[in-house]
Amino acid sequence: MNVDIKRIMIVDDSPKDVELTIAALAEKNLANEVIVAEDGEEALDYLYKRGKFVDYEKVNPAVILLDIKMPKIDGIEVLRQIRAEPKFKTIPVIMVTSSREERDLVESYNLGANSYVVKPVDIAQFIDAVKVLGQYWAVINQLPPVRSQ
Amino acid sequence: MKNRHIKNLILFSFILLVCNGLIGFSVYKGFQKLNDSEQWIKHTDDVISNTKHILILSKDLEIASRDFVITNSSEYTEPFKFTDSILENMVQLKYLTKDNQSQQKRIDSLNLNMHLYLGYLSQSIEIRSKEGLTSAITYILAQRGKRYSDHVRQNTDAILQEENTLLKQREQKNERSALIFNLVIIIMISLMVVFTIFLILISGRYLIQLKDKEKQANRLIIAIEEKEEQLVANKELEAFSYSVSHDLRAPLRHISGFIDLLIKNNSSQLNETGLRYLNIISESSHEMGCLIDALLTFSRLNRTELQRIKINTKKMVTRIIESFRDEISSRNVEINVSELPDAMGDESLINQVWINLISNALKYTRNKDKAIIDIGSKMDNDKIIFYIKDNGVGFDMKYANKLFGVFQRLHKARDFEGIGIGLANVNRIITRHGGTCWAESEVDKGATFFFSKPNNYLKNEPLANGKML
Numbered sequence: 001m002n003v004d005i006k007r008i009m010i011v012d013d014s015p016k017d018v019e020l021t022i023a024a025l026a027e028k029n030l031a032n033e034v035i036v037a038e039d040g041e042e043a044l045d046y047l048y049k050r051g052k053f054v055d056y057e058k059v060n061p062a063v064i065l066l067d068i069k070m071p072k073i074d075g076i077e078v079l080r081q082i083r084a085e086p087k088f089k090t091i092p093v094i095m096v097t098s099s100r101e102e103r104d105l106v107e108s109y110n111l112g113a114n115s116y117v118v119k120p121v122d123i124a125q126f127i128d129a130v131k132v133l134g135q136y137w138a139v140i141n142q143l144p145p146v147r148s149q
Numbered sequence: 150m151k152n153r154h155i156k157n158l159i160l161f162s163f164i165l166l167v168c169n170g171l172i173g174f175s176v177y178k179g180f181q182k183l184n185d186s187e188q189w190i191k192h193t194d195d196v197i198s199n200t201k202h203i204l205i206l207s208k209d210l211e212i213a214s215r216d217f218v219i220t221n222s223s224e225y226t227e228p229f230k231f232t233d234s235i236l237e238n239m240v241q242l243k244y245l246t247k248d249n250q251s252q253q254k255r256i257d258s259l260n261l262n263m264h265l266y267l268g269y270l271s272q273s274i275e276i277r278s279k280e281g282l283t284s285a286i287t288y289i290l291a292q293r294g295k296r297y298s299d300h301v302r303q304n305t306d307a308i309l310q311e312e313n314t315l316l317k318q319r320e321q322k323n324e325r326s327a328l329i330f331n332l333v334i335i336i337m338i339s340l341m342v343v344f345t346i347f348l349i350l351i352s353g354r355y356l357i358q359l360k361d362k363e364k365q366a367n368r369l370i371i372a373i374e375e376k377e378e379q380l381v382a383n384k385e386l387e388a389f390s391y392s393v394s395h396d397l398r399a400p401l402r403h404i405s406g407f408i409d410l411l412i413k414n415n416s417s418q419l420n421e422t423g424l425r426y427l428n429i430i431s432e433s434s435h436e437m438g439c440l441i442d443a444l445l446t447f448s449r450l451n452r453t454e455l456q457r458i459k460i461n462t463k464k465m466v467t468r469i470i471e472s473f474r475d476e477i478s479s480r481n482v483e484i485n486v487s488e489l490p491d492a493m494g495d496e497s498l499i500n501q502v503w504i505n506l507i508s509n510a511l512k513y514t515r516n517k518d519k520a521i522i523d524i525g526s527k528m529d530n531d532k533i534i535f536y537i538k539d540n541g542v543g544f545d546m547k548y549a550n551k552l553f554g555v556f557q558r559l560h561k562a563r564d565f566e567g568i569g570i571g572l573a574n575v576n577r578i579i580t581r582h583g584g585t586c587w588a589e590s591e592v593d594k595g596a597t598f599f600f601s602k603p604n605n606y607l608k609n610e611p612l613a614n615g616k617m618l
Binding site: 014016017020023069098119120 | 395398399402403405406407410
């Protein structure tokens with residue numbers, strides 16, 4: 001895996017939420033390599049590099065921000081499939097919950113995601129979650145400084 | 150059915166069986182006796198008729214011999230061929246009475262006397278036919294035939310008397326037996342009646358108990374069904390409010406989020422008023438989010454099933470105080486925790502109660518240089534009363550009844566933030582635990598909040614009353 005380019009994948013069906021998340025990431029200049037999937041199906045398409053992502057670089061994202069409530073395949077199912085596939089098993093996943101209550105749901109189901117953030121994703125939350133996953137260095141520190149688009 | 154009753158049931162049934170058996174046995178014995186009596190009576194009859202027959206025969210012989218002596222006509226010697234039959238009867242008599250010693254003696258005596266008498270009679274006939282009337286008369290007078298006939302008479306009388314006496318004895322015995330027999334039957338039947346009544350009573354009582362248990366079971370079933378219905382309704386409500394709150398939160402989140410972005414990115418283009426307006430909008434949407442959260446929590450409090458375990462109150466309170474460590478260390482706060490007994494309750498809900506009360510105590514003492522918070526308890530009959538006392542801003546007792554209302558506040562939001570749901574939650578939780586809460590205060594002198602919990606450690610409250618514990 002190419003360690004220079006770190007991609008953050010956001011899986012969320014609400015464009016407004018996505019925009020807010022990207023704005024939050026932009027605060028720390030993390031928004032340059034962001035892939036957005038609008039539902040679980042697209043997320044898996046990206047991971048498997050099929051469908052509309054067929055020409056993309058065969059690179060796993062450094063971290064996935066996974067919304068829970070999505071149509072068709074919900075976040076929990078996506079997580080299960082990711083964890084079932086050896087290629088993707090090690091990708092850190094942060095569940096994105098709508099409320100503190102939903103967090104309980106996530107915790108109690110022991111999903112294999114060890115971290116969560118509550119919407120709206122603010123940058124402090126995100127960084128904390130990434131720290132918990134031990135991906136701090138992978139995602140934050142090794143990113144190159146501000147790149148021109 | 151109690152063990153004692155079962156034992157009684159078995160005992161009574163057994164007694165009835167025994168009585169039945171005894172009655173049957175008595176009847177059997179009774180019939181036997183009856184049979185015996187009949188046999189015996191027949192036997193006596195035989196003896197009597199035999200004896201009488203002997204007597205009659207001997208009388209016939211006596212008359213025959215007399216007539217012959219008088220007439221010397223051989224037609225009168227006819228009866229003498231019956232002497233054999235007399236002898237036969239005698240043997241028969243002897244046999245019939247062979248178990249009676251005294252009768253046997255009498256019969257022997259009769260036998261002897263009969264022989265003598267018969268000998269005398271045939272001798273008188275012989276003499277008459279051979280020696281003529283005068284010799285016969287002399288012979289008769291000399292032998293005093295009457296003597297022999299009297300002896301025979303005496304013997305037969307004695308035999309008959311004995312038989313009659315025996316008969317009477319037997320009769321008496323029979324009467325007595327019959328009396329006993331009747332008595333036994335009456336007693337047995339009475340006992341049977343009595344015990345049958347007892348059996349009926351016990352069975353009746355048992356049936357009534359069964360009916361009661363059935364009624365109870367039915368009531369419980371109805372209560373359970375109602376509870377199940379309630380649970381289903383609750384689940385539906387839960388699902389409904391969950392999704393509603395989520396759907397409400399999404400646009401709220403967007404409003405807040407983009408307002409914040411607006412403020413961050415475009416503040417330079419806005420004047421003071423514009424910024425202020427934006428801030429108000431942002432605050433309002435945050436507030437609305439809090440309200441939604443609060444409503445959700447409050448409604449959930451009403452519906453969750455209460456778990457019931459022993460709570461180490463002291464440990465819980467200490468842990469909560471520890472969680473407020475940051476705020477406490479940044480101010481001058483003294484917290485005194487005294488005696489806090491363990492109590493039964495739903496751990497997470499009681500935890501919430503303490504969090505709310507302690508956070509309130511900390512909040513409303515912010516205006517004091519030194520905040521003093523006392524947490525303790527006291528006993529009142531079978532209730533534990535917990536209290537938390539602070540020296541903060543207090544409240545006007547005039548409005549005490551609003552204290553625990555939903556979204557009710559007794560202070561301005563700008564002085565002390567909050568939406569007025571904390572105490573409502575506390576009240577709801579404590580009420581569900583079967584307790585009450587109240588407060589006392591004096592403006593600016595602080596407030597004390599009390600809540601009581603029934604101390605039924607060992608008691609088991611029935612399902613049906615709705616309030617648990």
